[in-house]
Amino acid sequence: MNAFLDRVIQNFLRGALLVLPVAGSLYAVWYAVSAVDAAVGHLVPLRLPGLGVVISAVFITAVGALASNVIGRRVVAWLEGLLDDLPLIRLLYASLRDMMHAFVGEQKSLDRPVVVDVGGCQVLGFLTRDTWDQPELAGLVAVYLPQTYNFAGNLILVPADRVRALDLPGADLLQLILSGAMTARPG
Numbered sequence: 001m002n003a004f005l006d007r008v009i010q011n012f013l014r015g016a017l018l019v020l021p022v023a024g025s026l027y028a029v030w031y032a033v034s035a036v037d038a039a040v041g042h043l044v045p046l047r048l049p050g051l052g053v054v055i056s057a058v059f060i061t062a063v064g065a066l067a068s069n070v071i072g073r074r075v076v077a078w079l080e081g082l083l084d085d086l087p088l089i090r091l092l093y094a095s096l097r098d099m100m101h102a103f104v105g106e107q108k109s110l111d112r113p114v115v116v117d118v119g120g121c122q123v124l125g126f127l128t129r130d131t132w133d134q135p136e137l138a139g140l141v142a143v144y145l146p147q148t149y150n151f152a153g154n155l156i157l158v159p160a161d162r163v164r165a166l167d168l169p170g171a172d173l174l175q176l177i178l179s180g181a182m183t184a185r186p187g
Contacts, residue, residue, distance in 0.1 A: 032056065113166040113173040116143050116158055124177055126170065127163060128155070148180040 036052030066072040083093045112127040129142035141160045146153040166173065 110144070110174060111170040113168050113170050114143060114163045115166055116145075116156070117162045117164075118156075118158070124166075124173060125156075126173070127165070130160065146174060146177045148177060 033050075033052040033056060036055050037049065038052075040048075040051050040055060067076050080093075080097075084090050110126045110128075114125055114127045116123045116125055123143075123145060125143040125145040127141055128144045132138065132140070137157065139159055140157040141163055143156050143158060143163060144153055145156060
Protein backbone atom coordinates (compact mmCIF):
# COMPACT_ATOMS: atom_id res chain seq x y z
CA MET A 1 0.00 0.00 0.00
CA ASN A 2 2.88 2.38 0.76
CA ALA A 3 4.41 1.86 -2.69
CA PHE A 4 1.07 2.71 -4.30
CA LEU A 5 0.66 5.86 -2.17
CA ASP A 6 4.27 6.88 -2.86
CA ARG A 7 3.65 6.49 -6.62
CA VAL A 8 0.43 8.55 -6.41
CA ILE A 9 2.23 11.32 -4.51
CA GLN A 10 5.16 11.24 -6.92
CA ASN A 11 2.84 11.47 -9.94
CA PHE A 12 0.88 14.29 -8.29
CA LEU A 13 4.06 16.29 -7.65
CA ARG A 14 5.36 15.63 -11.17
CA GLY A 15 2.02 16.77 -12.59
CA ALA A 16 2.01 19.84 -10.37
CA LEU A 17 5.48 20.79 -11.63
CA LEU A 18 4.17 20.68 -15.19
CA VAL A 19 0.65 22.07 -14.72
CA LEU A 20 1.22 24.88 -12.23
CA PRO A 21 3.70 26.95 -14.29
CA VAL A 22 1.52 26.65 -17.38
CA ALA A 23 -1.68 27.41 -15.45
CA GLY A 24 0.01 30.28 -13.63
CA SER A 25 1.28 31.78 -16.88
CA LEU A 26 -2.07 31.42 -18.62
CA TYR A 27 -3.85 32.88 -15.59
CA ALA A 28 -1.46 35.85 -15.46
CA VAL A 29 -2.04 36.59 -19.15
CA TRP A 30 -5.81 36.12 -18.79
CA TYR A 31 -5.87 38.34 -15.69
CA ALA A 32 -3.87 41.11 -17.36
CA VAL A 33 -5.99 41.07 -20.51
CA SER A 34 -9.21 40.91 -18.47
CA ALA A 35 -8.07 43.82 -16.31
CA VAL A 36 -7.34 45.92 -19.38
CA ASP A 37 -10.65 44.82 -20.96
CA ALA A 38 -12.50 45.81 -17.77
CA ALA A 39 -10.75 49.18 -17.59
CA VAL A 40 -11.55 49.84 -21.25
CA GLY A 41 -15.15 48.70 -20.63
CA HIS A 42 -15.55 51.49 -18.10
CA LEU A 43 -14.24 54.05 -20.56
CA VAL A 44 -15.80 52.80 -23.80
CA PRO A 45 -19.52 52.03 -23.89
CA LEU A 46 -19.09 49.26 -26.49
CA ARG A 47 -18.19 45.77 -25.27
CA LEU A 48 -15.30 44.60 -27.44
CA PRO A 49 -13.79 41.36 -26.14
CA GLY A 50 -10.08 41.15 -26.81
CA LEU A 51 -9.62 44.89 -27.01
CA GLY A 52 -7.41 44.46 -23.95
CA VAL A 53 -4.94 42.45 -26.04
CA VAL A 54 -4.74 45.20 -28.64
CA ILE A 55 -4.39 47.93 -26.02
CA SER A 56 -1.77 45.91 -24.12
CA ALA A 57 0.27 45.39 -27.31
CA VAL A 58 0.04 49.10 -28.17
CA PHE A 59 0.99 50.05 -24.58
CA ILE A 60 4.00 47.71 -24.53
CA THR A 61 5.15 49.01 -27.93
CA ALA A 62 4.73 52.62 -26.76
CA VAL A 63 6.75 51.92 -23.61
CA GLY A 64 9.49 50.39 -25.78
CA ALA A 65 9.49 53.44 -28.05
CA LEU A 66 9.61 55.84 -25.08
CA ALA A 67 12.46 53.87 -23.51
CA SER A 68 14.46 54.41 -26.70
CA ASN A 69 14.95 58.13 -26.14
CA VAL A 70 17.09 59.98 -23.59
CA ILE A 71 14.28 60.94 -21.24
CA GLY A 72 12.73 57.47 -21.41
CA ARG A 73 16.06 55.83 -20.57
CA ARG A 74 16.36 58.08 -17.51
CA VAL A 75 12.85 57.15 -16.38
CA VAL A 76 13.64 53.44 -16.88
CA ALA A 77 16.91 53.81 -14.93
CA TRP A 78 15.04 55.58 -12.11
CA LEU A 79 12.37 52.84 -12.00
CA GLU A 80 15.00 50.10 -12.05
CA GLY A 81 16.82 51.83 -9.20
CA LEU A 82 13.56 51.95 -7.27
CA LEU A 83 12.88 48.26 -7.90
CA ASP A 84 16.47 47.35 -6.97
CA ASP A 85 15.88 48.86 -3.52
CA LEU A 86 13.05 46.43 -2.72
CA PRO A 87 14.52 43.07 -1.61
CA LEU A 88 11.98 40.51 -2.91
CA ILE A 89 10.96 42.61 -5.89
CA ARG A 90 14.63 43.07 -6.82
CA LEU A 91 15.12 39.30 -7.03
CA LEU A 92 12.04 38.73 -9.19
CA TYR A 93 12.51 41.78 -11.39
CA ALA A 94 16.24 41.23 -11.98
CA SER A 95 15.70 37.55 -12.82
CA LEU A 96 12.90 38.28 -15.29
CA ARG A 97 14.77 41.22 -16.80
CA ASP A 98 17.96 39.21 -17.29
CA MET A 99 16.03 36.28 -18.77
CA MET A 100 14.23 38.55 -21.24
CA HIS A 101 17.53 40.22 -22.21
CA ALA A 102 19.08 36.79 -22.77
CA PHE A 103 16.41 35.94 -25.33
CA VAL A 104 15.47 39.21 -27.03
CA GLY A 105 17.69 41.98 -25.68
CA GLU A 106 20.14 44.00 -27.71
CA GLN A 107 22.97 41.95 -26.19
CA LYS A 108 21.52 38.45 -26.44
CA SER A 109 23.53 35.99 -24.38
CA LEU A 110 21.97 32.83 -25.77
CA ASP A 111 23.24 33.24 -29.29
CA ARG A 112 26.36 31.06 -29.09
CA PRO A 113 25.21 27.42 -28.96
CA VAL A 114 27.85 24.87 -28.00
CA VAL A 115 28.33 21.23 -27.15
CA VAL A 116 30.47 20.49 -24.09
CA ASP A 117 32.39 17.31 -23.38
CA VAL A 118 31.66 16.57 -19.72
CA GLY A 119 33.30 13.34 -18.68
CA GLY A 120 32.59 11.59 -21.96
CA CYS A 121 29.01 12.94 -22.19
CA GLN A 122 28.08 15.59 -24.71
CA VAL A 123 25.99 18.38 -23.15
CA LEU A 124 24.20 21.10 -25.12
CA GLY A 125 24.32 24.68 -23.90
CA PHE A 126 25.21 28.27 -24.64
CA LEU A 127 28.59 29.92 -24.29
CA THR A 128 27.91 33.01 -22.16
CA ARG A 129 31.39 34.17 -21.25
CA ASP A 130 34.87 33.38 -22.50
CA THR A 131 37.07 35.96 -20.77
CA TRP A 132 37.57 36.73 -17.11
CA ASP A 133 39.21 39.41 -15.01
CA GLN A 134 40.21 36.83 -12.41
CA PRO A 135 43.51 35.06 -13.24
CA GLU A 136 42.36 31.86 -11.52
CA LEU A 137 39.61 31.52 -14.16
CA ALA A 138 41.99 31.86 -17.14
CA GLY A 139 41.33 29.17 -19.73
CA LEU A 140 37.78 28.54 -18.48
CA VAL A 141 34.60 29.51 -20.26
CA ALA A 142 31.06 29.86 -18.87
CA VAL A 143 28.44 27.63 -20.43
CA TYR A 144 24.75 27.93 -19.53
CA LEU A 145 22.89 24.62 -19.61
CA PRO A 146 19.10 25.11 -19.80
CA GLN A 147 16.96 22.34 -18.35
CA THR A 148 14.36 20.41 -20.29
CA TYR A 149 10.74 21.55 -19.70
CA ASN A 150 11.99 24.32 -17.49
CA PHE A 151 13.47 27.78 -17.78
CA ALA A 152 15.95 27.03 -15.03
CA GLY A 153 19.43 25.89 -15.82
CA ASN A 154 22.97 25.43 -14.59
CA LEU A 155 26.09 27.45 -15.24
CA ILE A 156 29.27 25.44 -15.53
CA LEU A 157 32.86 26.54 -16.00
CA VAL A 158 34.86 24.22 -18.21
CA PRO A 159 38.18 24.35 -20.01
CA ALA A 160 37.74 26.10 -23.34
CA ASP A 161 39.16 23.15 -25.26
CA ARG A 162 36.21 20.99 -24.13
CA VAL A 163 33.68 23.32 -25.79
CA ARG A 164 32.80 23.15 -29.48
CA ALA A 165 30.61 25.70 -31.27
CA LEU A 166 27.48 24.46 -33.03
CA ASP A 167 26.33 25.78 -36.39
CA LEU A 168 22.76 26.17 -35.18
CA PRO A 169 20.62 29.20 -34.34
CA GLY A 170 20.35 29.76 -30.59
CA ALA A 171 16.55 29.68 -30.67
CA ASP A 172 16.59 26.26 -32.36
CA LEU A 173 18.98 24.82 -29.79
CA LEU A 174 16.93 26.24 -26.92
CA GLN A 175 13.78 24.67 -28.36
CA LEU A 176 15.61 21.36 -28.76
CA ILE A 177 16.77 21.42 -25.14
CA LEU A 178 13.50 22.63 -23.61
CA SER A 179 11.52 19.95 -25.42
CA GLY A 180 13.93 17.20 -24.41
CA ALA A 181 14.61 16.67 -28.14
CA MET A 182 11.15 15.13 -28.43
CA THR A 183 9.41 17.73 -30.56
CA ALA A 184 12.09 20.05 -31.82
CA ARG A 185 14.35 19.25 -34.72
CA PRO A 186 17.63 21.10 -35.08
CA GLY A 187 17.93 23.28 -38.17
